[in-house]
Amino acid sequence: xxxxxxxxxxxxxxxxxxxxxxxxxxxxxxxxxxxxxxxxxxxxxxxxxxxxxxxxxxxxxxxxxxxxxxx
Amino acid sequence: xxxxxxxxxxxxxxxxxxxxxxxxxxxxxxxxxxxxxxxxxxxxxxxxxxxxxxxxxxxxxxxxxxxxxxxxxxxxxxxxxxxxxxxxxxxxxxxxxxxxxxxxxxxxxxxxxxxxxxxxxxxxxxxxxxxxxxxxxxxxxxxxxxxxxxxxxxxxxxxxxxxxxxxxxxxxxxxxxxxxxxxxxxxxxxxxxxxxxxxxxxxxxxxxxxxxxxxxxxxxxxxxxxxxxxxxxxxxxxxxxxxxxxxxxxxxxxxxxxxxxxxxxxxxxxxxxxxxxxxxxxxxxxxxxxxxxxxxxxxxxxxxxxxxxxxxxxxxxxxxxxxxxxxxxxxxxxxxxxxxxxxxxxxxxxxxxxxxxxxxxxxx
Numbered sequence: 001x002x003x004x005x006x007x008x009x010x011x012x013x014x015x016x017x018x019x020x021x022x023x024x025x026x027x028x029x030x031x032x033x034x035x036x037x038x039x040x041x042x043x044x045x046x047x048x049x050x051x052x053x054x055x056x057x058x059x060x061x062x063x064x065x066x067x068x069x070x071x
Numbered sequence: 072x073x074x075x076x077x078x079x080x081x082x083x084x085x086x087x088x089x090x091x092x093x094x095x096x097x098x099x100x101x102x103x104x105x106x107x108x109x110x111x112x113x114x115x116x117x118x119x120x121x122x123x124x125x126x127x128x129x130x131x132x133x134x135x136x137x138x139x140x141x142x143x144x145x146x147x148x149x150x151x152x153x154x155x156x157x158x159x160x161x162x163x164x165x166x167x168x169x170x171x172x173x174x175x176x177x178x179x180x181x182x183x184x185x186x187x188x189x190x191x192x193x194x195x196x197x198x199x200x201x202x203x204x205x206x207x208x209x210x211x212x213x214x215x216x217x218x219x220x221x222x223x224x225x226x227x228x229x230x231x232x233x234x235x236x237x238x239x240x241x242x243x244x245x246x247x248x249x250x251x252x253x254x255x256x257x258x259x260x261x262x263x264x265x266x267x268x269x270x271x272x273x274x275x276x277x278x279x280x281x282x283x284x285x286x287x288x289x290x291x292x293x294x295x296x297x298x299x300x301x302x303x304x305x306x307x308x309x310x311x312x313x314x315x316x317x318x319x320x321x322x323x324x325x326x327x328x329x330x331x332x333x334x335x336x337x338x339x340x341x342x343x344x345x346x347x348x349x350x351x352x353x354x355x356x357x358x359x360x361x362x363x364x365x366x367x368x369x370x371x372x373x374x375x376x377x378x379x380x381x382x383x384x385x386x387x388x389x390x391x392x393x394x395x396x397x398x399x400x401x402x403x404x405x406x407x408x409x410x411x412x413x414x415x416x417x418x419x420x421x422x423x424x425x426x427x428x429x430x431x432x433x434x435x
Contacts, residue, residue, distance in 0.1 A: 008224070009161075009225045009226065010221065010225075011161070011379075012299070012365065013299075013306060013365075014221050016307065017306070020307070036158075037154070037156060038077070038152075042080050042294070046309070047309070050307075063156075063227060
């Protein structure tokens with residue numbers, strides 16, 4: 001069961017802060033991050049990669065993106 | 072096109088964008104904009120406030136096409152790349168108040184973060200104190216962010232709602248074309264114009280508008296933000312946005328040197344004062360306000376262009392703030408701070424701290 005970070009509707013740096021907090025908490029595993037702007041998608045991806053996490057999947061859905069982060 | 076990788080958001084992309092902004096800003100000064108003010112988002116919004124009579128400071132009244140271009144260039148980019156997302160509802164009144172005090176802080180220093188960087192790139196040592204203040208204000212903002220500060224989630228809204236600020240800017244452009252400046256007259260139709268001072272110094276309308284459109288376009292793509300540059304460094308140890316700001320400084324210095332616009336020193340710098348405590352203090356206030364609002368004044372214009380109604384409210388707050396700044400004697404001049412500028416900075420800091428301390432709802 002993946003952990004979900006719902007950052008939809010929040011502007012940066014909030015999505016990045018929430019994702020990094022979760023990354024620090026679980027150390028490794030799978031996190032699904034929901035965002036609704038391209039800026040948040042890019043920022044979350046960049047922050048996750050800087051922590052050694054991989055962007056396993058990016059799905060575009062109505063009104064946003066769902067990123068699957070893995071480590 | 073939305074599926075293509077956004078090259079502007081890469082490391083070299085943001086460096087290229089920052090570099091180009093530095094070149095264009097220095098050239099705009101060469102082509103007529105005020106000293107060390109090729110681009111100053113706060114000053115230019117203040118000039119717009121003067122042009123429509125929100126304040127009547129005679130030397131700073133001009134409908135700056137660069138600001139219009141920033142919003143419309145961003146709008147065009149957002150539509151081409153399918154990123155126009157009309158949204159609003161994240162504490163708009165708070166954003167308005169933050170906009171007001173961001174402007175007041177900027178006018179105590181005499182420049183927003185963009186101009187602080189450009190003043191530094193032209194050799195104005197006073198900008199060092201302002202940049203230290205900016206970083207200090209942003210640092211305070213990051214403490215609030217770490218403590219859970221946020222203004223809540225936005226909601227999707229009508230596309231027409233996202234269009235309102237871009238339409239306002241189109242209206243401003245139309246007014247400029249309908250009521251152009253008449254030589255020697257300080258009013259043309261409904262618009263006010265400066266006959267002397269910074270408001271009377273400007274590049275040709277077409278050049279200013281084209282530069283604004285170009286910067287609006289590439290800044291929307293790259294997410295260029297002068298506040299975010301320092302915030303991300305402090306908060307995440309990330310230098311992505313900062314690399315764009317550094318590129319801006321480097322290219323602006325080079326063009327300033329070539330154009331004879333580099334004059335190192337502290338005294339007698341153009342549109343600047345040497346009261347360093349208030350150069351610092353004004354920008355602490357601005358930095359904190361920008362940090363709490365999530366973007367520098369330029370970024371707020373670019374966000375407004377891509378449909379962010381809350382950023383649009385912040386922009387309107389800044390324009391109204393310029394009215395307060397000049398009507399109440401808060402804005403500085405080359406002689407020093409205004410009669411009530413110091414009180415305004417202190418009140419502004421108290422208001423920002425109140426916002427930071429009380430709006431800390433954790434989002435689950």
